[in-house]
Amino acid sequence: MFSNKYILVYTLVMALISSVSLAFVVNGLKPMHDQNEAVFKKKDILGSIKDQIGVDPSSLSPDEVNKLFSEKVEKVVIDAKGKKVEGADAEGIDLAAEEKKPEQDRKYPLFIYKGDKGNIYLMSVRGNGLWDKIWGYIALKDDLNTIVGAAFGHTAETPGLGAEIKDNANFPKSFQGKKIFEESNYVSVKVVKGGAKNPEHEVDAISGATITSVGVSNMLNKGISVYLPYLESIKNKS
């Protein structure tokens, strides 16, 4: 039998050793973690317009991604009223954190890809799926109306059903060529069950994933709308 004093000292020493060693490991690897996160996010963003870039960003090395991003992408931060925010880094904006703020204080990142065939505007959207959050990037052509690319992600949608928004390449692809304006009214793009009837503003839902599909519709409707004032100002300038 060990005395209580021994046990007390034993636990203290054990806690000290383990916490110090973990602190060293975490601190030592922190720069690599940050770099990985940043590259992953860039790949995610560029992944939505891989057909326009001509290469699949997920096959590029971290250096190539950074180079492509710094050469071709302009970063803009806008506030809830659609005004450009000076001096903020769009890559540092996390929509998950913005969601917790009151609506008028939120900031949104806009990435402008300067390609050979004109600018592509990449908007970041976030909403609710069936089980947890879903998010995505929507790319608009320089007419600021036609969608040229989309990519979605999710935390915990059902594999084979809701998770198809990410796993099935045909779902994001079906957004290409859709328009978010009808005449001059904002209508967004809807995900509808039973076959899309309106070829300009509707895409087919995923069978068996009604709530996720509705979630994508709502996310797009709300998410794109916050960018509209800024897009309007670009349109008026040119």
Add this chain to the structure above:
Amino acid sequence: MAEVVVAPIEVKPSEPWFGKNEKKLINDPLHIDNPITVQVLGVCSALAVTTMVKPALIMGISVALVTGFSNLVISLIRNGIPKQIRMIVQLVVIAVLVTIVEQVLKAFSFDVWKQLSVFIGLIITNCIVMGRLEAFAMANKPWPSFLDGIGNGLGYAWILVAIAAIREFFGRGAILGYKILGPSSEFLINTKSSSLLSWYQPNGLMVLPASAMLLITIIIWIQRSKEAKLVDIS
């Protein structure tokens, strides 16, 4: 200056470094005492991370390293651990090792870390690790304990990889991400045009966790029908 007299080192009749017993420690958990199919431990992660081979492989290696080294550490300090708090000590050792594994994965293999996500953290609660600490490391010397840990980890790993290979091939038509059999020209065998295999459709059930349960039971079935020793023990 006086000459330093070097005392002759006593040579004990030492046990072989890797003898029959040590071999048994590695071999038994691979087959006759397999943690998944015989002890039926760690099934939760076997269902969850076996949709594709690569994460399953990394998960298996991670678990093998954690079981091996936690067994080693616990065995080294086994005589000093107060009996009243031994479980806590074991958990702290496991948790530290798992956190290190997770941090290293996040730094060097970010994609896999993303895929495995919560399951790396759940190695801490994987019954295999703590089971081996209690059953073996607390009562044995460091070297056999280390081998026992690695053996059990590998026994877990090979079942994981086997299930993942079957699921990835029949569910996605691929192995390790290389597309082999599927319904478009991206695949090596395009089942849309190939006349011999054109009947084949990727099986959606194989992507769902339920298929892993089926496959584990089939492996248990085959194993028991081949090994008479296993039939009566459980």
